[in-house]
Each structure stands twice: as structure tokens, then as C-alpha cells.
Amino acid sequence: MRIERIEDLRVFDAIARAGNLSAAARQLDVALTLISKRLNRLEKTLGIRLIHRTTRQLYLTEEGLEFLDRCRAVLEAVDAAEDVGADRTQNGVVRVTAAVAFTQRQIAPRLHRFIKAHPGISVQVLSNNRLVDLVEQRVDAAFRQAPLDNGSFVTRTIAPDGEILCASPAYLAECGEPAHPGELIDHRCLTTGDPAPTSWALQRRGEQIHAPVRSVLGSTDGELPHIAALNGAGIVVKSCWDAIDDIRSGRLVRVLPEWWGRSRSLRVMQPVRQHQPRRVQLFIQFMEAELKEAVAANRDLDLFPTTNA
Incomplete structure (x- = not known):
């Protein structure tokens, strides 16, 4: 029975x-x-x-x-x-991962609002520029700015993203502003990667070029060229999410505003699960709403591409 x-x-x-x-x-x-x-x-x-x-x-x-x-x-x-x-x-712990710069500039300043709204939830952030194993590290949500598609994960676009060129007002006052990507070779360029790239892939309304550049400072850490650009060292290519606050404040100025770097989107990746804890859903929904609000509030800066990657 x-x-x-x-x-x-x-x-x-x-x-x-x-x-x-x-x-x-x-x-x-x-x-x-x-x-x-x-x-x-x-x-x-x-x-x-x-x-x-x-x-x-x-x-x-x-x-x-x-x-x-x-x-x-x-x-x-x-x-x-x-x-x-x-x-x-x-309630419980939400484990998220994101690149160091995105964590510092976009996640960290918003966490106090989420914690106040959901006092039973703790957030553990794995800030890392390397791609961590979501399953091994027990990550609930990964925020990615590259087109990573993996059948083992649920991937969803939550905000637009794009690469832009920028420099400090002091640098532009000293060296002038390029009128065309072909003039970048005559400027001090701050690059990310090892070896340092010798060109930047740029696009404008369907037109694509590889503009030759002269790297005067290269690093595997994208934060170093960013800080150097703030101090007048040269021109840098950054995600609009990394540069938005500095451009809004005037510490950086967009260079060649009609041109974009690599097409990107901001995505959230999750391990495939039938029953996602409510706390994870709440955090993702919170971040998506916050980022969409930021996009709307900064439309006047024209930093976000009109279409996603």
C-alpha cells in the first residue's frame, strides 16, 4: 500500500x-x-x-x-x-564571476542596493580576467563581454557592449586628435595583449579596416593601459562599460567617434539547471535592470552600439 x-x-x-x-x-x-x-x-x-x-x-x-x-x-x-x-x-550565497574591470566599475558600485533589498542573500564575486570553470568553481552566473557560446551553458544577452577609442584631454591637447584610423600610426597607442598588437580592427557602418598602430605601452592587464590613458600617455581601446564613467566625468574623451572596435555584447552565462535558485534569478534580474538603466541614462554619450553582437 x-x-x-x-x-x-x-x-x-x-x-x-x-x-x-x-x-x-x-x-x-x-x-x-x-x-x-x-x-x-x-x-x-x-x-x-x-x-x-x-x-x-x-x-x-x-x-x-x-x-x-x-x-x-x-x-x-x-x-x-x-x-x-x-x-x-x-536566501543563501550567489556566486558570480566577471572580469576585474567590469567587477570594479559595474558590479561593485551596485552591490549595496542589492544587499539592502535582499538581506538574506550573500554575494561571492570571483573577479578574474581568466575564464573560470563554472561547474568546478560552483559559479551561479558569469558575466562575459565576449561571444562565448557553449552548449553546456545557458547564455543570454543582457546589455549592449562595444569597443571604443579614447584618450585624455591632456593627450589630445598635446598631440592632436586623429581624423581617420589611418592616422593612428602617428599617435602613441596603448595596447592589451602579448605580443602587443600591430593593428586595431575597426568598423564603421559596414566598413571594416585594420588600422596600423604603434604600441608605446602594452600589457596583458587591460587596466594598465586604461590608467596610462587617464594620465595622458596615449590612445586606448576600451569596452564602453569600462570607459563610461571616465567619459561622463571628462577624464577621457572618445576618439574617432564614428568608429568601433570589435562587436560585443554583455552576456550572462549559467550552468544548465532545471531549477535555478530564486536568489540567482534575483541577482541576474537586478544586474540586467541596473545595466539597462545605465544605458538609457547615458544615451547622450553615444557609447553603446545600436545593435548587439
Whole structure:
């Protein structure tokens, strides 16, 4: 013998509390015929009569009284388990990863609002420019600015992104501003990569070129050329998300504004899971809303491409 449906136990408990089938049906907001059907099924499964019914009243049999005690113990355990499940999905730790610069400039300044809104959730950030193994590192969500497609993960675009050229006002006052990508070879360029690139891939309304550049400073860490650009060392190519605050403040100025670097989008990647904890969904939804608000608030700077990669 095995009881297949927990709903049958809830019906029996409701009948015992209400004192009759009609009141139990109203309490559970179901049809009276369904109440009767489930009670009959439960008695048939157990092989005992739980309730004696007359035209005016019903009362529990001795077996019914004994079963009611056990039934309520089961229901209390189920409710407690469901409470734990709800609490665990709403609360706990969210593990996210992102590049160092994006973490510092876009995630970190917003975390206080998320933490205040969701005091039961803790955020653990793996800030790393290397691509970490999401499964091995138990990462719930990875924010990526490159077109990484992997069938093992759920990937979704949450905001536009693009590479732009920029330099400090001091550098442009000293060296002038190039009018065409072909003039970049005559400027001090700050590059990322090892070996340092000898050209930058640029595009404009379908036109694509590889503009020769002379790297006066190269680094595998994209933050070093960024800081050097802020101090007037030369022209740098940066993600618009990395440069937006500096351009808004005037510390950097966009160079060759009609031209873009590599096409990109900001994506969030998650391990494939059927039941994603609610806390993870809340964090992703929060970041997506925050970034969309930032895009809308900075439309006047024309830093974001109109189409995603």
C-alpha cells in the first residue's frame, strides 16, 4: 500500500477540521465531488474506513482518529520541508564571476542596493580576467563581454557592449586628435595583449579596416593601459562599460567617434539547471535592470552600439 498523492492527506485533514465535506470543499476552494473522490481513494488505498457519514453529520472512526494524528505529522513535515526549500532558494550565497574591470566599475558600485533589498542573500564575486570553470568553481552566473557560446551553458544577452577609442584631454591637447584610423600610426597607442598588437580592427557602418598602430605601452592587464590613458600617455581601446564613467566625468574623451572596435555584447552565462535558485534569478534580474538603466541614462554619450553582437 502506498499513498500516491499528498493532496489526499490534505483533503482528509480539511474534512476533519471542517466537520463535513461541503465545508472542506469551501476551505480548499475545490468542488465537492473532488473532495468525495479523494476521500474514497484514500480509504480504498488504506483498506480501512476513516469516516462514518450520515445525512446530517460525519465522524471519524477509531482508525480514522489514529490515521489523522499520523496524517498531520506527515503534513507538518512536508510543510516544513517546503519552507526550507523556499528559504534556501530565496536566501543563501550567489556566486558570480566577471572580469576585474567590469567587477570594479559595474558590479561593485551596485552591490549595496542589492544587499539592502535582499538581506538574506550573500554575494561571492570571483573577479578574474581568466575564464573560470563554472561547474568546478560552483559559479551561479558569469558575466562575459565576449561571444562565448557553449552548449553546456545557458547564455543570454543582457546589455549592449562595444569597443571604443579614447584618450585624455591632456593627450589630445598635446598631440592632436586623429581624423581617420589611418592616422593612428602617428599617435602613441596603448595596447592589451602579448605580443602587443600591430593593428586595431575597426568598423564603421559596414566598413571594416585594420588600422596600423604603434604600441608605446602594452600589457596583458587591460587596466594598465586604461590608467596610462587617464594620465595622458596615449590612445586606448576600451569596452564602453569600462570607459563610461571616465567619459561622463571628462577624464577621457572618445576618439574617432564614428568608429568601433570589435562587436560585443554583455552576456550572462549559467550552468544548465532545471531549477535555478530564486536568489540567482534575483541577482541576474537586478544586474540586467541596473545595466539597462545605465544605458538609457547615458544615451547622450553615444557609447553603446545600436545593435548587439
